[in-house]
Amino acid sequence: MAKLLYIQASPRGQRSQSNQVAQAFLDAYKQKNPDDIIEKLNVFEADLPSFDGLAVQAKYTIMHGAEHTQEELQAWKEIENVIEQFKSADKYVLSVPMWNFSIPYKLKQYIDIIVQPGYTFSYDSQKGYTGLVTGKPLLVIYARGGQYAEGTKAQAYDLQKRYIEQIFGFMGFGDIKSIIVEPTLAAGAETAQARLKEAVEQAEKSARYF
Numbered sequence: 546m547a548k549l550l551y552i553q554a555s556p557r558g559q560r561s562q563s564n565q566v567a568q569a570f571l572d573a574y575k576q577k578n579p580d581d582i583i584e585k586l587n588v589f590e591a592d593l594p595s596f597d598g599l600a601v602q603a604k605y606t607i608m609h610g611a612e613h614t615q616e617e618l619q620a621w622k623e624i625e626n627v628i629e630q631f632k633s634a635d636k637y638v639l640s641v642p643m644w645n646f647s648i649p650y651k652l653k654q655y656i657d658i659i660v661q662p663g664y665t666f667s668y669d670s671q672k673g674y675t676g677l678v679t680g681k682p683l684l685v686i687y688a689r690g691g692q693y694a695e696g697t698k699a700q701a702y703d704l705q706k707r708y709i710e711q712i713f714g715f716m717g718f719g720d721i722k723s724i725i726v727e728p729t730l731a732a733g734a735e736t737a738q739a740r741l742k743e744a745v746e747q748a749e750k751s752a753r754y755f
């Protein structure tokens with residue numbers, strides 16, 4: 546019995562294209578793997594701890610190899626709880642809208658919480674950086690209002706997919722699959738509908754082998 550963590554990063558509920566594609570994936574996945582646990586984390590709804598003040602200080606304390614103060618420990622516990630939930634999964638699905646060519650700020654907050662030395666990556670002066678979350682598949686569903694196809698000029702503006710692949714790769718993910726739904730706005734409603742349908746079909750197919 547595996548645990549799949551679904552991280553949802555659009556606040557648009559049923560209207561969200563990335564959520565709809567993810568839901569199609571999860572429905573098909575559940576049918577194929579009825580005993581697996583699917584845990585959902587919506588980063589806009591979750592009560593994520595702020596990553597400021599004490600939490601940042603606590604991170605530096607770790608990086609300097611020192612011991613946490615009582616106050617830092619308390620703040621760090623909240624960070625650890627989020628990391629623990631993240632690391633407890635065997636498989637991951639992330640649905641993410643493009644916001645200003647990048648990712649929504651709440652997802653960035655989540656990433657700032659989970660990317661921590663000693664938890665999701667390690668550093669060694671000889672070996673450099675090593676990701677600690679390994680051997681687990683990740684499917685990322687990207688939605689964009691415009692189009693950022695490979696080989697086009699627009700691709701350079703895509704800091705969404707590039708960043709997600711870089712930061713999850715940094716944490717050790719080596720098996721990152723993607724489904725892109727685009728353009729959800731720029732070419733009108735009919736095109737958006739057709740692209741959504743294609744992405745849903747792709748999602749249902751990928752669920753068979755995930």
Ligand SMILES: Cc1cc2nc3c(=O)[nH]c(=O)nc-3n(C[C@H](O)[C@H](O)[C@H](O)COP(=O)(O)O)c2cc1C
Nearest residue numbers: 555561562563642643644645646688689690691729
């Ligand atoms: C704050 C905000 C910023 C956005 N910035 C971009 C952008 O830079 N490029 C783009 O192509 N679309 C942009 N969009 C459009 C969304 O990417 C598009 O509506 C997408 O379908 C959203 O994903 P969702 O439907 O899953 O919520 C933006 C939307 C919002 C709300």
